[in-house]
Amino acid sequence: MFTNFYRKLTDPFKRSIRNKLILTMTLLAVLPVIAMTAMAAENARSSMEEEIMQTNRANMNWASVYLGEQFARMNNIIYSIQISDELHQYLALNMEAPAASRFDEQKAVFNMLNSVYYSAGNYVFGVELYLKELDTLFTFNSMESRIRTVNDVPAGYHELFDQHKDFTIINDSNDSEKFHMTRSMNRFEDQAQIGAISLEIKWAEFDQTLELLDSRGEYSAYIADGTGHPVYQPNKEIQPSAEALEKLAQTNNNSGFIRTAKEYVFYHSIDPSGLRLIKVVPDHVINESALATMKYGLVVGGLATLISIGLAAFLAWQTSKPIVRLANSMKGIQLIKDKELVRSGRVDEIGLLEKNLHGMASRIREHIRENYHMNLEKRTAELKALQSQIHPHFLQNTLQMIGGMVYSQKPADSYRVIRALSEMFRYIVRAPDGLVPLQAELDQLEHYMLIQKQRFASRLEYTLDVEEGLGNCYIPKLSLQPIVENAFVHGLEKKQGEWKLEIEVTREDEQVIICIRDNGVGMDAGTLAEIQSRLSRLSRQGDRVWNSGTSIGLINAASRIVMHFGPAYGMKMESGEGQGTRVTVVIPCDTGGETG
Template identity: 30%
Template sequence: MVQPALFSFLKRWNLKCKLIIFYLMFLIPMLLLNLFAYVSSTRMIQNQVTDSLAVLTGQINTMIEQKLTDIEKISSTVYSPALLDVVRRGRYIGDDSVYVKDNREMNRFFSYIVNDIDELDGVYVFTENGNMFYKSVIDQMKAVYDLERDDWYGETVARVGRPVIFGAHMPWTLQLSSNRYVYSVAKSIRGIDGSRICTLLLDLKLNSIGELVASYKKQYDSRILVLDKTNHVLFGDDLYDVGTELQEPAILTPVRGGMTQAGIRVGGKRQFLVYDTSVISGWKVIGLTEQSTIDREISGLRSLNVAVTAISSIVSLGFLLAIYLTNYKPILRLRRSMKKVEIGDFSARAEITTMDEIGSLGKSFNNMLEKINELIESEYKARLRKREAEFRALQAQINPHFLYNTLQMVSSMSVVHGLPEVDQVAKSLAGMFRYSIDNATEMVPIEKEVEHIRNYLFIQRLRLNESFDAELDIDAEAARCSILKLTLQPLVENIFVHGFRDMHKKGIVRISVKRRRSRIIVKIIDNGSGMRMGALRKLKQKLYEERNDEADVRNANIGIINVHGRLRHHFGHGYQMYFKSMDGIGTKIMLVFPAIPYEGA
């Protein structure tokens, strides 16, 4: 199965590089995510600002339209019977008393209008018969005023009873004591038959537009412009003079192009423009918000984003450092210990104190080294014991070939002189010498080891005047399996050295060798003096501990200890020795080891 390319790539790097790569794999997406969140939030704030500006311009435009609609409704009061009589009156001549009466009636109408409209600057009624009535808050009417020469009048008459709204201008009918701008609402009043009765003109203070805008604008950090249909400034918000025609192309271009929202640059500053056009007056309410205002809104978000990014980076770096200290450094220490072991320093240990898998690995590594050291020490001591045994055997042999040849000569002489027992003893002893000095192989068939025991028992029977009986039960299948040379005879010899010493009853020696499936079971039983509990416990302790000093080698149990060490070294965990003894009753030794067929000559 082909592994993903990423896994193949990571296999080429060491653990430190992998940690850095994983850190970057976490950090880079996090930075990109924060950048995306910052850009999205910035756009959202810009949209919120422009949307709020659009709401503001819409609200201001709605209020101006409502104000104009309310002012236009006042024209309906002209249709009262008293006023209709006045406006239909013929042209006055001189100080006509009728004019005085009609003027008084019209003044009541004007007072009603003035009281109802705070921002009223002047109200004028021009009848079709050439009469004129007016009321100005400040100035007087011009001495001579030709109504039909002004464009506003012609436009109003042409609208046939519909109101006409005029933007910023100087009052048309007055002798001005100071320069001031007004805006006007004019309407041609017609009768039921559709004939023109009079023309009503209302001049309103232009600063009332500013007051209306200011009441809504105070909760927004934006600039507001109000332009009439001819792009004259009705409200300039300290940017442009009221009454002048706006000449700023950056503002007019998107307005003329029908762009309700646009980004522009005015006076070297980038600004966002939003405008709304009145369907009643055709006026345009324009909102302007500087980029710096939006930047102030974004600056807090930018600081928060930078703080979150920095904290996340520091926290993730802290986690990386923690992983480095708790994982990577212990692995380095374990690696250094392994390097020492590679060059043969088995005293090295991995100093890892963590309780995780790495700590468990270090503990297992240390345990493995302990086992290796134990095995090395065991192997070394086993070799020493083997060499010492060979040396002692060599010392004891005293030229074994010479002794073997001498025993052969004794046997021949015994036959010649008619001494059969001497002949048998010599043959048994010669067989034992021949078996002992044969160094061709360490492994022998069990039947040869048993034959060696028979020769030994024959000599002991003659030496002890047949004071014991020996019973051998050897399984034929087991006799063909392998055993270490000279491992059973020392155990039998131990019976005569310890078990039958100072014993006054007839001794019994039972030797059994059986095969049970893949195991060989050897039992050696005697009815000798046995062992006390303390001595038995001490012997078992020496059998199963690795250390055997010189005193142990020279004590009375050298045969058992050496046999146990040799068999355990050769068969390993497949070998077991069981030892049972009771004081005054006897001893039982059982050996269990793998059944390996002998393949020698």
């Protein structure tokens, strides 16, 4: 592969003196400019990289501190509920306490949650208090306010209790714009989990801070879990790569910087939430800073390149002008059609080459014409040889059938058969030997089937279905009759009971599909594979005449189709033992009526 690529790259310069001169002078002028531009661009990129790293480290530090303060404020809301007198008085009631007392304490807790909810701020959507030992869940939000008894741990609290965590932050399963901040309530004596307090909070509370980190719109700042995977990300156009996520999961530092192949990743922990603040800076942002320097270098390099190309083209033109003229003269020579070319009239070596070249081209054209006529005559002889193999095969079968009918059938029936046979011979003798209309071929098949139906009477069921407008398409003469003959000889005549033969002619795009089906004995897999192999080889060797084998009529008919229309057309066969045989003929929808 590399050798082919190298050859394609160097061939234009090996074959052209003009191209060699242009390439040499262009390289001498352009290479120094490219080197200087690259050095300047790299210096600018390094400076910009250092500036971005220092700026982002500082910004990540203050942003994480501010986010930590916001989470601490939310924690304070939870703590205010946890240390409230109303909650402690409710928990102090035993199970035997009067219902009225329990109702009063529940109402006091509910009023306390109401007060906390309205004083928390617009970023808090709801407050929940779950008491595990009492199977009670207090809910207060903008949509509902109720107290209910639950028999199992509610959804959203499983991670807290199953993994014995003190604190969780989980995205809302129904709304990605919200999350639940939940803290466990533990008994002082044995630290057993007796319940939990959960706040339903809008992520939008942190948008202003994240937008400041993403001020240019080409960065991506988001809040992540401990492994670095996004928990909340307003700008989802820029995602961290798999390499960055893998490295973030392995870091244990509170803050730092990670460099990958395509990005710069800054991270900082957000206390006391256990989350991380992540900022992704794509590599192209830093590289763009070097574009300004590169533009000036490109302008200078472009001017130098244009001047060198112009100078090289002028020198190459003067040096290689006679050689190029001779090459153009060679391009104008056509070996198929005669064409008068104007000679330069030179008397030097170039003129001698030009004179000999034109004489050689004239002799080659004559040789091509002779070879073409020889091949054309050979092809015509092969087509006629194919037809001569088909005619005796058909005549022998038909005459045997008529001989039996003369002694056993009425004269009128014999006359119809003889008339049908007469029409068939008229078609064979008078119709062109090349292509004929499909309707003429189907009429010939109708004469043949009249004879067969007369012979086999009610035992044979025959149907012909032709899509309208296809009769004017062209097909090689006597292409269908050998297929039907094979259906009788190799399929139906060996079958007991009722015979069926169906012919269907349809159109698919620009092709005519002729399907011939019988319900005969079919053929075994080996015989079918042999015939299919020979039909397949016809598509690769369409000019070959098959003159041996047990199915000579069918194979030769297929060969004629391929020889006339090309390897895209021909014949296919499907069969199975006891399942009958299906032959499909594919021809073009319109050939223009060419004959040969």
